[in-house]
Amino acid sequence: MDAISLQGGFAEAAPEAARAFRAVLNAMARPGTVEPVAGARPPAPLSMAAGVVLLTLADTTTPMHLAPSHDLPVVRDWITFHTGAPFVAAGRAVFALGDWAGLAPLDRFPIGTSEYPDRAATLIVEVAALAPATHRLTGPGILDAAQLRLPGGEAARLNAGRFPLGLDLILCCGDRLAGVPRTTKLEAL
Amino acid sequence: MYVAVKGGERAIENAHAFLAEDRRGDPAVPELSVAQIREQMALAVNRVMAEGSLYDPDLAALAIKQARGDLIEAIFLIRAYRTTLPRFGSSKPLDTGAMACHRRISATFKDAPGGQVLGPTFDYTHRLLDFKLMAEGEAPVAPVAEPRREPTPHITEFLNKDGMIEEEAQSDAMPPDLTREPLELPADRALRLQSITRGDEGFILGMAYSTQRGYARNHAFVAELRIGTCSVEMEIPELGFAVEIGEVTLTECETVNQFKGSKTEPAQFTRGYGLVFGQTERKAIAMALVDRALRWKELGEDNSGAPAQDEEFVLYHADNIQATGFLEHIKLPHYVDFQSELELVRKLRAGVPEALREAAE
Amino acid sequence: MNDYNFAYLDEQTKRMIRRALLKAVAIPGYQVPFASREMPMPYGWGTGGVQVTAACLTPEDVLKVIDQGADDTTNAVSIRKFFQRTAGVATTEHTGEATLIQTRHRIPETTLHEGQILVYQVPIPEPLRFLEPRETETRKMHALEDYGLMHVKLYEDIARHGVIATAYAYPVKVEGRYVMDPSPIPKFDNPKLSDSAALQLFGAGREQRIYALPPYTTVVSLDFEDYPFEPTKADHACALCGSAESYLDEVIMDDAGGRMFVCSDTDYCATRRAEQDKSSAKI
Numbered sequence: 001m002d003a004i005s006l007q008g009g010f011a012e013a014a015p016e017a018a019r020a021f022r023a024v025l026n027a028m029a030r031p032g033t034v035e036p037v038a039g040a041r042p043p044a045p046l047s048m049a050a051g052v053v054l055l056t057l058a059d060t061t062t063p064m065h066l067a068p069s070h071d072l073p074v075v076r077d078w079i080t081f082h083t084g085a086p087f088v089a090a091g092r093a094v095f096a097l098g099d100w101a102g103l104a105p106l107d108r109f110p111i112g113t114s115e116y117p118d119r120a121a122t123l124i125v126e127v128a129a130l131a132p133a134t135h136r137l138t139g140p141g142i143l144d145a146a147q148l149r150l151p152g153g154e155a156a157r158l159n160a161g162r163f164p165l166g167l168d169l170i171l172c173c174g175d176r177l178a179g180v181p182r183t184t185k186l187e188a189l
Numbered sequence: 190m191y192v193a194v195k196g197g198e199r200a201i202e203n204a205h206a207f208l209a210e211d212r213r214g215d216p217a218v219p220e221l222s223v224a225q226i227r228e229q230m231a232l233a234v235n236r237v238m239a240e241g242s243l244y245d246p247d248l249a250a251l252a253i254k255q256a257r258g259d260l261i262e263a264i265f266l267i268r269a270y271r272t273t274l275p276r277f278g279s280s281k282p283l284d285t286g287a288m289a290c291h292r293r294i295s296a297t298f299k300d301a302p303g304g305q306v307l308g309p310t311f312d313y314t315h316r317l318l319d320f321k322l323m324a325e326g327e328a329p330v331a332p333v334a335e336p337r338r339e340p341t342p343h344i345t346e347f348l349n350k351d352g353m354i355e356e357e358a359q360s361d362a363m364p365p366d367l368t369r370e371p372l373e374l375p376a377d378r379a380l381r382l383q384s385i386t387r388g389d390e391g392f393i394l395g396m397a398y399s400t401q402r403g404y405a406r407n408h409a410f411v412a413e414l415r416i417g418t419c420s421v422e423m424e425i426p427e428l429g430f431a432v433e434i435g436e437v438t439l440t441e442c443e444t445v446n447q448f449k450g451s452k453t454e455p456a457q458f459t460r461g462y463g464l465v466f467g468q469t470e471r472k473a474i475a476m477a478l479v480d481r482a483l484r485w486k487e488l489g490e491d492n493s494g495a496p497a498q499d500e501e502f503v504l505y506h507a508d509n510i511q512a513t514g515f516l517e518h519i520k521l522p523h524y525v526d527f528q529s530e531l532e533l534v535r536k537l538r539a540g541v542p543e544a545l546r547e548a549a550e
Numbered sequence: 551m552n553d554y555n556f557a558y559l560d561e562q563t564k565r566m567i568r569r570a571l572l573k574a575v576a577i578p579g580y581q582v583p584f585a586s587r588e589m590p591m592p593y594g595w596g597t598g599g600v601q602v603t604a605a606c607l608t609p610e611d612v613l614k615v616i617d618q619g620a621d622d623t624t625n626a627v628s629i630r631k632f633f634q635r636t637a638g639v640a641t642t643e644h645t646g647e648a649t650l651i652q653t654r655h656r657i658p659e660t661t662l663h664e665g666q667i668l669v670y671q672v673p674i675p676e677p678l679r680f681l682e683p684r685e686t687e688t689r690k691m692h693a694l695e696d697y698g699l700m701h702v703k704l705y706e707d708i709a710r711h712g713v714i715a716t717a718y719a720y721p722v723k724v725e726g727r728y729v730m731d732p733s734p735i736p737k738f739d740n741p742k743l744s745d746s747a748a749l750q751l752f753g754a755g756r757e758q759r760i761y762a763l764p765p766y767t768t769v770v771s772l773d774f775e776d777y778p779f780e781p782t783k784a785d786h787a788c789a790l791c792g793s794a795e796s797y798l799d800e801v802i803m804d805d806a807g808g809r810m811f812v813c814s815d816t817d818y819c820a821t822r823r824a825e826q827d828k829s830s831a832k833i
Contacts (some may be wrong), residue, residue, distance in 0.1 A: 197624045524618055525619060
């Protein structure tokens with residue numbers, strides 16, 4: 001493990017993680033909202049936002065799947081040092097990290113069970129841009145409608161027709177993130 | 190003119206001051222030290238450690254002092270403290286076979302290797318108040334025997350050799366952790382035992398007693414009850430081997446219970462198991478009986494509908510900190526909800542003809 | 551209390567609660583199990599709400615705590631003090647100024663706005679619990695969306711009393727899917743659950759459950775077409791501020807049965823009175 005893996009964590013964990021969580025919570029509770037985050041300096045190709053999400057939510061109890069785009073020693077070492085999350089196959093993932101192409105096919109990830117729909121993976125998706133919008137968003141958390149750029153057309157069909165089961169997305173781009181929970185209905189613009 | 194009650198903060202501070210004064214009692218009487226409680230109220234300390242799930246006699250004694258002897262309150266103090274402690278790792282499984290026993294008895298054999306060792310027990314005392322204790326006395330001294338050097342074998346092992354008792358399932362799997370994961374049902378045996386060992390002594394005792402009186406009777410014999418010290422070892426990853434980090438006193442109870450078997454399967458005794466921090470033998474025996482009652486499904490027995498067989502009932506109601514909190518919370522203000530019911534009952538009464546209402550009054 | 555972490559809980563516990571909160575938001579009305587910790591206040595005193603608040607608080611937050619609608623009730627005072635001490639956050643009694651409000655048994659009268667989170671303390675999160683005591687059974691009912699038992703109960707109320715005889719903790723359906731317990735708020739408050747601009751989070755510590763209503767979520771109080779849901783309150787105006795819209799406490803004034811009705815929401819009432827004083831002073 002080289003020095004780069006040991007750096008880039010929160011300088012002051014409690015308040016920084018608290019602010020970061022509020023950003024993620026707000027993003028998830030208000031789909032279409034883009035939230036700035038700060039405090040992590042993870043190695044490329046991890047974005048700052050993805051680094052913040054990992055520092056805030058991942059630990060030894062959250063099995064993590066890395067898509068090929070992020071299955072790199074430098075990423076593994078950084079996640080191991082800062083969170084201790086074990087790396088697993090897609091089927092056991094609590095979190096999955098990668099770009100959209102690398103995360104496919106998405107039916108590999110747990111979507112919860114009818115008795116425990118919360119046991120579904122959260123995908124931390126690295127995207128190149130969050131705008132201009134490609135989709136119209138409606139559903140809980142949204143007054144009338146919102147708009148957001150999604151990484152791929154198939155994302156719109158991701159959770160269609162299987163609520164309360166489904167995958168929840170955190171889209172990360174640089175130092176900003178957006179949430180797409182399974183409740184959000186997506187229509188291409 | 191009505192002025193809404195204010196000053197909740199002041200009232201709370203004054204109540205705390207009153208409590209502190211009352212806790213101390215008459216200042217003319219010397220104050221209890223934590224060491225006195227630890228040494229002379231050791232069984233209370235043990236109960237607080239067991240149900241507080243924290244092995245620390247000094248802190249348990251402090252909690253008893255602070256709680257004015259209310260053991261559930263003391264357990265609560267310990268639990269609230271425990272939850273703030275960082276977790277550095279897990280110990281290796283304890284080897285109770287290597288326990289240095291200061292009490293060890295079997296009800297199933299007159300004698301056995303390792304012998305019957307009564308130890309410090311109330312069992313054969315006559316429960317007569319000892320008025321000598323009203324005055325300060327000298328410390329009595331008990332005769333000392335040569336300590337046993339070799340490990341004391343478990344009684345159930347003798348039965349096991351002949352296949353007379355069910356084999357205990359071995360597993361190296363990490364057991365679930367009740368204090369770190371929400372309780373999920375059905376619970377496996379490890380989780381049930383965790384819940385019972387920190388459960389309220391009175392509740393577990395009552396459940397166990399109910400099995401003896403016929404609510405899922407399982408004919409328990411105390412094969413062995415042992416109390417003594419065990420060393421706790423922890424694997425230190427940096428060292429690559431386990432080191433002893435301390436010693437704990439434990440009470441272990443193994444019961445031999447009614448057999449299972451059929452025309453195709455030879456008859457075999459079954460087991461119940463209790464393991465509790467400190468010298469806590471009532472709890473350990475009760476635990477073994479309740480454990481056995483909860484095992485009905487895996488042993489292919491019928492559910493007789495007895496409370497002690499119902500894991501959801503037992504596990505959800507065994508914790509005295511949960512129970513006392515919820516029970517006592519009904520003394521908090523509920524006037525908003527009460528008001529809504531007042532309105533409802535007024536409305537319901539308004540719908541009933543006058544004559545009927547008067548008759549009801 | 552510098553020995554304790556910011557907002558009391560250790561970071562690992564907060565992460566666990568935060569993950570549960572995110573799933574709760576993603577599945578509105580569904581009760582997410584979480585490994586509730588023992589808190590330094592008793593179960594039943596709001597440990598669930600306190601854990602949710604602790605996991606959400608940032609140093610910049612302005613916290614308001616109410617019990618029965620009032621900021622000065624003993625338990626509200628105690629919880630507010632706990633967070634002043636462990637998180638050092640600013641506190642307020644004004645609903646509009648708070649960024650996070652922890653409540654027991656009421657929703658504030660003042661309409662909440664987008665920058666706010668309302669955290670409820672929940673004693674029994676399972677709306678079906680008093681109809682079916684077994685968690686294993688009620689979990690199946692939610693999975694199968696089988697809420698027949700609840701409808702039977704409400705119907706039996708009507709058959710017996712002529713009305714649905716539930717005055718508080720009145721069950722709701724969230725986004726047409728999960729039946730949810732709104733915590734023991736009077737049913738008068740139920741309409742405020744739906745389409746709120748604020749995020750609503752529910753914590754049940756002893757029962758180890760967290761659930762949520764994202765903003766602008768449709769929440770419907772269960773009823774029947776011929777027996778529609780009716781939010782009710784005492785048929786009076788507040789004796790202090792004159793409001794005819796707010797939920798009222800009934801206060802017994804003397805031993806002759808004299809009584810008066812005043813707002814349960816102390817901030818709402820005080821704010822209205824302050825405004826009235828100001829305008830009468832101008833005249």
